[in-house]
Every structure is written in structure tokens, then in C-alpha cells.
Amino acid sequence: xxxxxxxxxxxxxxxxxxxxxxxxxxxxxxxGMEKVTGRARFGADVHLPGMLYGQVVRSPYPHARIKKIxxxxxxxxxxxxxxITGADFPALDSDAVKDLGEGAIELRYASQLIMARxxxxxxxxxxxxxxxxxxxxxxEAARLVEVEYEPLPVVQEALAAMEPGAPLIHDDLYTVVPGxxxxxxxxxxxxxxxxxxxxVEAGFAAADVVVERxxxxxxxxxGYIEPQNAAASWExxxxxTVWTSTQGHFxxxxxxxxxxxxxxxxxxxxxxxxxxxxxxxxxxxxxxxxALLSRQAGRPVKMWMSRAEVFTGTGPASGTYIRCKMGATKxxxxxxxxxxxxxxxxxxxxxxxxxxxVTGLSPYRIPNLRVDGFDVVTNKPRVQSYRAxxxxxxxxxxxxVIDELAEALGMDPVELRLRNAAAEGDRLVHGVPFTRIGFxxxxxxxxDHPHYRAPLPDGDGTVAYGRxxxxxxxxxxxxxxxxxxxxxxxxxxxxxxxxxxLSGSRVSLAMIVAEELGLDPHDVRPTIADTDTVGHNDxxxxxxxxxxxxxxxxxxxxxAIAQLKPRAAQLLEADAGAIEFGGGEFWVRDAPDxxxxxxxVMAQLKKTGGPxxxxxxxxxxxxxxxxxxxxxxVRVDLETGKVDIVRYTAVQDAGxxxxxxxxxxxxxxxxxQGIGWALFEEYVFDxxxxxxxxxxxxxxxxxLDVPMIDTVIVEVPAxxxxxxxxxxxxxxxxxxxAAIANAVYRATGVRIRELPITPERVWRALAAAGGxxxxx
Amino acid sequence: xxxxxTAPQASMAAERPKMANPKIMVEATINGVAETFxxxxxxxxxxxxxxxxxxxxxxxxCGNGNCGACCVLLDGRPVNSCLVLAVEADGRDIVxxxxxxxxxxxxxxxxxxxxxxxxxxxxxxxxxxxAKALLDANPRPTEHEVRRWLAGNLCRCTGxxxxxxxxxxxxxxxxxxxxxxxxARHAHGQPGGQPATEVGLA
Numbered sequence: 001x002x003x004x005x006x007x008x009x010x011x012x013x014x015x016x017x018x019x020x021x022x023x024x025x026x027x028x029x030x031x032g033m034e035k036v037t038g039r040a041r042f043g044a045d046v047h048l049p050g051m052l053y054g055q056v057v058r059s060p061y062p063h064a065r066i067k068k069i070x071x072x073x074x075x076x077x078x079x080x081x082x083x084i085t086g087a088d089f090p091a092l093d094s095d096a097v098k099d100l101g102e103g104a105i106e107l108r109y110a111s112q113l114i115m116a117r118x119x120x121x122x123x124x125x126x127x128x129x130x131x132x133x134x135x136x137x138x139x140e141a142a143r144l145v146e147v148e149y150e151p152l153p154v155v156q157e158a159l160a161a162m163e164p165g166a167p168l169i170h171d172d173l174y175t176v177v178p179g180x181x182x183x184x185x186x187x188x189x190x191x192x193x194x195x196x197x198x199x200v201e202a203g204f205a206a207a208d209v210v211v212e213r214x215x216x217x218x219x220x221x222x223g224y225i226e227p228q229n230a231a232a233s234w235e236x237x238x239x240x241t242v243w244t245s246t247q248g249h250f251x252x253x254x255x256x257x258x259x260x261x262x263x264x265x266x267x268x269x270x271x272x273x274x275x276x277x278x279x280x281x282x283x284x285x286x287x288x289x290x291a292l293l294s295r296q297a298g299r300p301v302k303m304w305m306s307r308a309e310v311f312t313g314t315g316p317a318s319g320t321y322i323r324c325k326m327g328a329t330k331x332x333x334x335x336x337x338x339x340x341x342x343x344x345x346x347x348x349x350x351x352x353x354x355x356x357x358v359t360g361l362s363p364y365r366i367p368n369l370r371v372d373g374f375d376v377v378t379n380k381p382r383v384q385s386y387r388a389x390x391x392x393x394x395x396x397x398x399x400x401v402i403d404e405l406a407e408a409l410g411m412d413p414v415e416l417r418l419r420n421a422a423a424e425g426d427r428l429v430h431g432v433p434f435t436r437i438g439f440x441x442x443x444x445x446x447x448d449h450p451h452y453r454a455p456l457p458d459g460d461g462t463v464a465y466g467r468x469x470x471x472x473x474x475x476x477x478x479x480x481x482x483x484x485x486x487x488x489x490x491x492x493x494x495x496x497x498x499x500x501x502l503s504g505s506r507v508s509l510a511m512i513v514a515e516e517l518g519l520d521p522h523d524v525r526p527t528i529a530d531t532d533t534v535g536h537n538d539x540x541x542x543x544x545x546x547x548x549x550x551x552x553x554x555x556x557x558x559x560a561i562a563q564l565k566p567r568a569a570q571l572l573e574a575d576a577g578a579i580e581f582g583g584g585e586f587w588v589r590d591a592p593d594x595x596x597x598x599x600x601v602m603a604q605l606k607k608t609g610g611p612x613x614x615x616x617x618x619x620x621x622x623x624x625x626x627x628x629x630x631x632x633x634v635r636v637d638l639e640t641g642k643v644d645i646v647r648y649t650a651v652q653d654a655g656x657x658x659x660x661x662x663x664x665x666x667x668x669x670x671x672x673q674g675i676g677w678a679l680f681e682e683y684v685f686d687x688x689x690x691x692x693x694x695x696x697x698x699x700x701x702x703x704l705d706v707p708m709i710d711t712v713i714v715e716v717p718a719x720x721x722x723x724x725x726x727x728x729x730x731x732x733x734x735x736x737x738a739a740i741a742n743a744v745y746r747a748t749g750v751r752i753r754e755l756p757i758t759p760e761r762v763w764r765a766l767a768a769a770g771g772x773x774x775x776x
Numbered sequence: 777x778x779x780x781x782t783a784p785q786a787s788m789a790a791e792r793p794k795m796a797n798p799k800i801m802v803e804a805t806i807n808g809v810a811e812t813f814x815x816x817x818x819x820x821x822x823x824x825x826x827x828x829x830x831x832x833x834x835x836x837x838c839g840n841g842n843c844g845a846c847c848v849l850l851d852g853r854p855v856n857s858c859l860v861l862a863v864e865a866d867g868r869d870i871v872x873x874x875x876x877x878x879x880x881x882x883x884x885x886x887x888x889x890x891x892x893x894x895x896x897x898x899x900x901x902x903x904x905x906x907a908k909a910l911l912d913a914n915p916r917p918t919e920h921e922v923r924r925w926l927a928g929n930l931c932r933c934t935g936x937x938x939x940x941x942x943x944x945x946x947x948x949x950x951x952x953x954x955x956x957x958x959x960a961r962h963a964h965g966q967p968g969g970q971p972a973t974e975v976g977l978a
Contacts, residue, residue, distance in 0.1 A: 028889045035897030036885040038833015038873035042898060045832035135823065136797070136816060223932045225837040225845055226898040275835070275898025276932050307838040503895035503933060661892035665934055669895060672935030695842035695930060703923040703936040 043229035043245035054303035062688025079137035102541030124312030190349030203336025203368030207327025218682030226275020232290035248539025279385025311693035315384025352390030360394030388730035399738030438653030438716025466747025472734025477542025482535030491599030498537030516557030518584020543727025556616030624718035641763030655726030674736025807875025844929030873901035895933030
């Protein structure tokens with residue numbers, strides 16, 4: 001009688017002047033009460049009957065051959081129930097590339113990343129693991145695993161790794177050159193990406209002003225407060241259940257299937273609450289280890305990382321070396337640009353240089369350009385995605401050079417950007433045309449914001465104030481999402497989704513369903529279901545959940561309405577084809593006073609034909625690129641070089657802000673991570689050894705380091721997706737670094753082109769520029 | 777206080793060298809209830825709360841006192857429970873997030889919900905316990921005082937803005953409640969400078 005349909009989304013937002021009933025409001029999130037009372041269950045909160053504790057044994061060397069592993073003393077330790085090494089894992093030598101949903105890795109390298117075999121290529125790489133009846137016994141036993149290493153030469157810096165003669169980290173790694181061919185001789189350069197447009201030399205020749213600069217950024221960590229965790233139970237029938245805090249439990253299931261060489265149908269992954277991810281909780285680390293420990297012990301095993309393990313054993317963001325050259329004519333048109341970008345991938349290939357190469361110059365209409373990007377391996381932790389992966393480093397270079405161009409041309413830096421800003425139909429660096437974008441609207445909002453024109457405090461000779469701006473782009477993700485809706489007789493709806501909620505996305509999804517069905521957001525109960533219970537969902541990453549999973553919710557709501565109409569028709573004693581729906585009510589087209597509320601229809605499903613399951617599936621939407629631009633005021637202590645952020649305004653195009661408070665939170669959080677990246681955060685290495693693997697020595701911004709972050713949400717509807725919504729999570733980390741560097745310059749007259757902008761760097765630059773007399 | 781608490785156990789271990797992991801019985805008041813547990817001297821309060829007592833609302837973020845996710849109140853003072861040995865809890869009063877408001881929802885919790893002062897939620901229990909200690913000590917803090925007091929709690933998601941606003945708002949509600957002589961938790965003031973929450977939690 002009713003057929004499940006999946007109507008298409010045309011993405012038409014409401015006409016101007018009309019407003020939504022639910023969208024744009026700020027309901028309390030459904031999982032909020034659990035989270036403020038400590039009841040929410042994160043991965044490390046799992047407790048299973050008979051559970052053992054697992055502990056990984058990690059390499060103290062950044063590069064060494066493993067000569068021998070003796071586990072006999074660990075096995076003999078009281079309480080120990082399992083000990084595994086690389087020999088317990090299937091040997092994988094496939095160079096098939098595993099797409100994780102956000103980031104990718106070759107299978108052979110993924111396998112070595114979770115457990116080394118013949119050699120170690122970064123400090124912290126797992127070499128063995130133990131499980132014991134107590135945490136203490138597991139830690140003791142881990143110390144009893146004896147590994148004999150033969151240290152090898154360490155390649156710490158990416159530029160050094162590219163030198164001809166540099167020690168090879170992998171003797172089976174050959175550079176993939178533009179066009180896809182592989183080089184003949186092994187190298188530490190995994191990939192060379194290239195984009196060209198027009199004639200870049202002719203473009204520079206035609207420019208009135210050309211600026212070329214070098215930039216360096218340090219390796220930084222996502223800094224999620226919850227360490228990686230996993231609990232695994234290998235059942236006697238060969239089925240595996242894993243509980244973990246992950247951005248993508250379906251991706252975890254696939255990675256486990258590949259790494260353990262078992263069918264996905266035998267693996268069930270339970271998505272626990274996630275204590276921050278920012279791209280770093282896609283790759284599996286502990287999950288396969290806990291699984292094999294559990295198989296050997298015949299008992300469930302739980303493990304979690306220490307903070308030092310998180311720093312050395314998981315994936316930070318690439319450190320980079322970028323050379324940026326841009327040329328403009330006197331009238332402020334950028335006519336040529338060139339980027340040479342080296343991204344440090346750490347121990348295995350897979351840096352986000354590809355995204356950096358595209359996002360760097362795409363915000364601007366540039367007729368002649370050339371981009372060369374290199375993915376380079378070193379003896380450091382293998383990088384993972386970090387919020388807008390690859391983009392902040394590129395933006396640091398491009399947005400600083402644009403600031404210099406503006407100064408050379410005597411133009412306002414926002415005006416220069418506006419004059420060159422891309423719009424719908426302009427092509428990104430890789431040739432794809434932009435769909436509808438709001439870059440110009442964002443820049444106009446910056447130009448017109450009171451903050452941009454507000455007077456700065458006067459310096460007094462010991463401190464100086466400066467204001468900087470910068471912009472940033474994220475292309476936006478789509479991917480695959482599935483949601484189901486089921487209906488309760490009390491008029492509530494179960495929204496069964498499979499996109500792990502890292503920041504409150506449940507409420508945004510429920511709001512879309514509520515908007516469409518004419519319900520209160522709290523009539524819709526969202527659940528993030530496990531891999532056995534809901535259809536496939538890609539990872540929560542790339543700013544895709546509200547956009548793509550939100551579209552799936554929109555479609556599921558349309559499917560629900562289509563299925564509920566015949567039920568309403570029965571209750572109204574009318575023809576199903578004559579039923580209309582709107583504002584939570586069904587009515588008969590020609591007799592509008594014959595109407596019934598959706599809740600009443602739900603209450604009578606049993607007698608009108610039984611339960612209904614509605615579904616929404618998204619396979620691929622057009623990307624919805626999103627832009628932001630930030631204004632920042634800094635105070636620089638001229639005697640110490642310390643930089644303080646005194647005022648901050650973030651402007652961003654959200655397409656349509658479903659839950660404005662959630663959008664503001666993303667903008668504020670991203671800006672603050674960018675402040676950390678700019679001013680404080682860096683991995684300090686010495687011969688491949690990380691010297692600062694604690695939050696004391698690797699400093700995240702605290703509440704004292706940032707001001708209130710003002711936000712301006714611009715709404716230029718995206719071409720695809722419901723209501724014109726765009727992803728918002730990634731963009732706000734792209735502009736801050738350059739905005740702060742530009743502000744420091746405006747305050748002091750010195751350009752800092754190496755991150756982080758520490759007091760020492762500022763002080764040295766001031767001294768070199770003949771600054772305060774005590775400097776130098 | 778560490779020395780007082782650990783010295784007897786150290787001597788016990790010395791007297792009984794053959795017993796690999798001597799355990800100590802500890803009596804403490806946890807969230808208003810008298811509890812007795814047995815632990816090894818080397819176990820942290822955090823580990824015992826989470827792995828033995830099932831109080832998993834207290835979170836481990838770093839294990840070395842730098843992030844504040846494991847903040848609990850020990851005799852009313854905020855401490856990082858990863859830096860407290862479980863045996864030190866003997867005879868003491870401990871309040872965890874599960875006991876922040878034993879009658880319902882604390883105004884701080886309500887303010888965090890309404891201001892959207894959490895995203896992933898892993899740091900939230902630590903922030904709430906620190907903020908509780910702040911408002912107990914200083915019921916009307918300035919923005920700077922809130923920032924200073926909460927500087928030992930790391931949040932990576934929010935940028936702190938909404939957390940600071942929530943704490944300031946809760947302080948106002950508590951003060952208003954105290955002034956009115958009635959429970960502030962039922963008050964629904966407008967969050968400072970922002971639209972009011974339009975749909976409350978059922």
C-alpha cells in the first residue's frame with residue numbers, strides 16, 4: 001500500500017521573509033543531561049564481566065631493526081593472560097590504499113602502524129602487547145617484554161629526508177609522480193602532486209609587485225582530551241565485538257576486517273561517546289590489538305592510552321615547509337601564484353598535502369598558478385587528519401603573502417581579498433568549479449564589522465597592539481549516510497543514525513526531522529546505532545554530518561510523510577492521493593477542515609496497517625565549500641616577545657545555521673585551536689624523540705589564553721543539501737594562524753614565518769630589526 | 777598529607793616483603809555515602825573511582841595533573857584525582873560529578889546545558905567540579921576570576937567562551953536564588969547576551 005520513496009533534495013531554502021519553526025532555535029541537546037551528570041559512556045568507561053586490562057609495549061627508538069623479542073618473562077608474570085607481537089597479526093604486504101573516510105593509508109603500512117614486525121620507524125610504535133587481570137599487572141608485564149634493537153640512522157626533518165643520499169625509511173617506497181606513475185628508485189618522497197593553470201612565469205612578469213616567502217609550521221596534535229581507547233571481546237564462535245570512541249565505527253569495522261583478515265559480518269563495533277577527535281580518531285590503533293589479546297586470553301580486554309602514548313603513538317598534523325610566491329598588478333589583481341609545499345607525513349606516507357595544495361590558492365581567482373606538493377616520510381609519528389587537514393598550513397603562507405601584497409600595493413587587506421575572491425563558477429586549483437559560495441559575503445561582513453574599524457589601544461613603548469585578518473576555505477565533505485525513523489504510539493520518533501556525535505550533532509539531526517514532521521525537537525530521540533543495527537555511515541569528519549547525514553534525515557522525513565499519508569487517509573476516510581501534509585498535520589486537499597495531527601496518526605499505526613520504518617540514504621552530494629575570515633587584535637610585549645590575544649571575531653558562511661549555538665561553538669573552538677597552533681603548540685624533537693609529550697610541555701590554550709570569541713554567522717545557501725546548509729566544523733581553524741601572524745606584524749613591524757610564534761621568536765625578530773635596546 | 781597517608785603503608789610493605797601487592801582498606805565518604813574499598817597503595821584515586829567503584833563520570837585525560845578532567849572535591853577542595861593516591865582518601869570526604877547535586881540538577885549543570893558549554897563532553901565533569909569549588913569559594917566571580925580558576929581544566933572543543941558564560945550565569949542564578957531564599961535551580965534566567973533557550977530539556 002505504501003512504498004518507501006527517497007525524494008530528491010533540491011536544496012531550496014525557504015523564500016526570504018519566511019522562517020523555520022525549529023531550525024535556527026537553540027534546543028538543549030538530547031545527550032546533554034548524560035554529559036553534565038557523568039552518565040554518558042565513553043569508550044574507557046566500558047566494564048565487561050571478566051575483563052582484562054591491556055597494555056602496549058612501544059619502541060623507544062625512532063628507527064631501528066628489531067633483532068629479537070623475548071616475551072617469556074612477561075608471560076610468566078602473575079596475572080598475565082595474553083602476550084602478542086607482530087607475529088600474531090596476519091602478514092599484509094598489499095599496497096592497496098585503504099580509504100578511511102578521512103585520510104587514507106596503504107594496508108601494509110596500516111598493519112605496521114598498529115604493530116611493528118621487522119623494524120620500527122617511529123618512537124612509540126607498538127612492538128608487543130600484554131593483557132592481565134589488573135592494570136598494574138599489565139603495566140608490570142609490559143616492562144618485562146625484552147626487545148633487542150639495532151638502531152638505524154634517524155631522518156627527522158622532511159627537507160633532509162628529500163635529499164638524495166638520505167637514509168631510506170622504507171626500501172619499498174617509490175615516489176608517485178604527477179600523472180600516477182611510480183619512480184624507479186626508492187625514496188622518502190611518497191608522492192608529488194602538481195596543479196598548473198595558465199603561464200605562471202608570464203604572470204609574474206606581468207605583475208607590478210611580487211612577494212616570495214618561506215614558511216615553516218611545526219607538527220601539532222589534535223589534542224582531544226580523551227585518549228584513544230578500545231575494549232574487545234572475541235566470542236567463542238569467532239565473532240568479534242569492539243567498543244571504542246571513534247569518529248567512524250563502520251570504518252573501524254572495515255579496518256579490523258582488513259588488518260585481521262576476517263569478514264566484516266563477523267565484527268560488530270559499538271560506537272561509544274567520543275571525547276574529541278578532530279580527525280585523529282579515524283585510524284585504528286588499539287582496536288586490533290585488544291581483539292587479538294582477547295582472542296588469545298578468551299576474555300574481554302580493555303585498553304586505553306596514556307597521554308604520552310597519545311602524543312607519540314597516534315597521528316598529529318603535518319609539520320610543513322612552504323614557499324609561496326604571489327604577484328599582483330597595481331590595481332590589486334592577483335595575476336600569478338606559486339606554491340612549493342613539503343608536508344611531513346611521519347613514518348608512513350599519507351600527509352594531507354593534497355588538500356593543502358587545493359585549498360591554499362583556491363579562494364582567489366588567479367589566472368596563472370603552479371602548485372607542487374610533496375608527501376615525505378620521516379622517523380616521526382605517522383600523521384592523521386586534523387580539522388581541515390592540510391589547509392591551515394597552506395593558508396598561513398598564502399594569507400600572509402596576501403597581507404604583504406596589500407601593504408606593498410597600499411591597499412586594505414580585506415579590499416584586496418574582495419577584489420580577487422572566487423565566486424560560483426570559478427574553478428578551484430584542481431579544476432573543479434565552485435558551486436554557490438559565500439566568500440565575498442564573508443569578506444564584506446568582515447569589512448563592515450565594527451571590530452575591523454575599532455581603534456586599537458595605544459602602545460606605551462613596552463607593549464604594542466596590532467590587528468590582523470585572514471581568510472580560509474574548506475571544501476566540505478559528503479560521503480555516505482543512512483538513517484532510519486521508527487514511530488512510537490505516544491507521538492515520539494526514534495531517529496536511528498550512525499554518525500558518531502563529537503560535538504552535539506544529534507540535536508541538529510533531530511531538528512531537521514522535527515522541522516519536516518512538525519514536531520518538537522525533543523519528540524525526536526536520536527540514537528547512534530552500532531554497525532549491526534543501522535546501514536553504512538562514513539566517518540564523522542570533513543564537516544559532513546549536518547550536511548550529508550542531515551540530508552539523509554530530510555529524506556527519511558519525506559519518506560515518513562509519504563508512508564503516513566495513506567494512514568491519515570484511512571483515519572480521515574479520504575483517498576490517499578487527496579492528503580496534504582504541513583506543520584505537523586494531514587488534511588484533505590478539498591476539505592481542509594478534515595485534518596489530523598501526525599501524533600494521532602502515529603498513535604493509530606497498529607490499526608491502520610502496522611509499524612512503519614522510514615529511511616533516508618545519501619550516497620554523494622555535491623561538495624558545499626565554506627569560507628571563513630577572522631579579525632584578531634594582539635598585544636605584543638616588546639620586552640619579552642609574548643603575544644596575547646585581546647580581541648577576536650570569527651565570521652563564517654554556514655549556509656544555514658541549523659542550531660546557531662552549535663555553529664558558534666564550532667567557530668569558537670576552531671579559532672582557539674588555531675590560536676594554539678599559532679602561539680604555543682609544537683612537537684619538540686631531538687633525534688626523532690619527542691621531548692614534550694605532556695600537556696605541561698605541549699601547551700594547549702587555556703581559558704586564560706583566549707578572550708571571548710565573537711562570532712558572525714553568514715548564511716549563503718549551498719547549492720545542494722537541505723535548507724542550503726554547509727558543514728561548519730573545519731573552516732574556523734584555517735584563518736587564525738595567518739590572522740595572528742599578520743596582527744603581530746601590524747603591532748611590531750616584524751613578520752614571523754615559523755610556527756609557533758613563541759616569545760623567543762618574536763624577541764629575536766625584534767632584536768634583529770633593531771628593536772628594544774635590551775634585545776640582542 | 778601525602779606523607780602521613782603513605783608512610784604506614786610503606787612500612788607495611790617492608791614488613792611483608794613476600795606479599796607482592798599488599799592491599800589497604802580505605803574508608804571514605806563518597807558523594808555523601810560511607811564507602812569502604814580495598815586498593816593497592818600505588819593505585820590513584822582516579823583509577824579506583826573509575827575501575828573499582830564504577831564512578832566513571834570522572835575522566836582520565838592525561839594522568840599527570842595537567843588537564844583537570846579528573847577533578848573531584850576532596851574535603852571540599854578541587855583536586856586532580858590522578859595525582860591523589862586512593863589510600864589518601866581514607867577518612868576524607870569526596871564528591872565526584874555523580875554527587876554534584878544529589879537532589880537533581882545543579883544550576884551549573886543547567887547553565888552548561890542552556891549555554892551549549894560542552895561539545896564532546898569529556899572535560900565537562902572536571903569543569904563542573906572546578907566551577908563548583910569556585911562558586912563555593914567566590915559566589916560572584918568576575919570573568920577573569922573564572923578564567924583564572926578554570927585555567928587548570930583543558931577544553932579542546934569550545935574555546936572556553938560558552939563555558940565562561942555558563943559559569944557566570946550560574947553564579948548569578950545561585951546568587952538570585954540565595955537572595956530569594958529559594959532554590960535557584962528552578963530559575964530560568966536569560967543567558968548573558970544571548971537568545972534564551974527555546975526548548976528546555978523534557
